[in-house]
Amino acid sequence: MTVAAPVPVSRASKAHADFEHRCAHLRELLDDENFLHNRSIGNEIGFHTFCYDPSLELEARAFFEDLVLQSTEGCFRARIKAVNLYDLMLESLEERRILRAIPRIESKRGSAWLADDLSTKSFSPDVAAKGILARTAPFEAGDVVLVTGVGEVYPVLRAHDLLNNMLADFGEVPVVLAFPGKFDGQRFRLFGRLTPDNYYRAFDIS
Numbered sequence: 001m002t003v004a005a006p007v008p009v010s011r012a013s014k015a016h017a018d019f020e021h022r023c024a025h026l027r028e029l030l031d032d033e034n035f036l037h038n039r040s041i042g043n044e045i046g047f048h049t050f051c052y053d054p055s056l057e058l059e060a061r062a063f064f065e066d067l068v069l070q071s072t073e074g075c076f077r078a079r080i081k082a083v084n085l086y087d088l089m090l091e092s093l094e095e096r097r098i099l100r101a102i103p104r105i106e107s108k109r110g111s112a113w114l115a116d117d118l119s120t121k122s123f124s125p126d127v128a129a130k131g132i133l134a135r136t137a138p139f140e141a142g143d144v145v146l147v148t149g150v151g152e153v154y155p156v157l158r159a160h161d162l163l164n165n166m167l168a169d170f171g172e173v174p175v176v177l178a179f180p181g182k183f184d185g186q187r188f189r190l191f192g193r194l195t196p197d198n199y200y201r202a203f204d205i206s
Contacts, residue, residue, distance in 0.1 A: 015053035030076035046174040047202040081136040085149035129165035160199035
């Protein structure tokens with residue numbers, strides 16, 4: 001009897017399957033009392049990563065938009081408080097009255113200089129963390145903070161720096177970081193390609 005050779009699974013198919021698995025699992029967690037109250041994580045901070053293949057960025061955005069909408073309609077026990085980092089950055093620059101000057105500054109100084117300046121001053125990890133806090137606090141039981149736009153603010157802001165600056169103020173609420181790349185429990189690799197950034201105080205939703 002001839003045995004058929006296994007059909008190779010494409011990278012795209014694997015990425016989609018993993019994405020769908022994570023979507024289903026996150027939906028389950030939004031009704032899980034242990035997740036909502038940061039239980040069963042060994043006294044660690046309730047930081048969670050939702051990793052996905054960067055090629056699925058549009059699908060991820062649509063999924064999170066639907067998730068937030070369903071949350072407002074009472075489909076989950078969780079109440080999702082979502083913050084997009086790119087929108088937050090624009091708002092932060094507008095508040096500092098420098099947003100309109102950005103094109104001129106970039107033209108004069110260059111993109112690298114601008115990114116470095118923003119990452120250390122106008123939109124540093126501390127500024128971003130405080131901005132997220134201002135838009136989500138105070139917290140009540142059942143709240144979940146969803147942070148998106150990590151890839152959109154690269155190279156100004158990096159995930160590990162942001163989470164480090166969120167440790168002090170987000171210890172009582174679950175935080176889900178949408179991450180277009182990989183996290184192995186110890187290192188972030190944005191877009192699955194960049195040099196890994198060390199970080200260990202998070203749990204991957206997988």
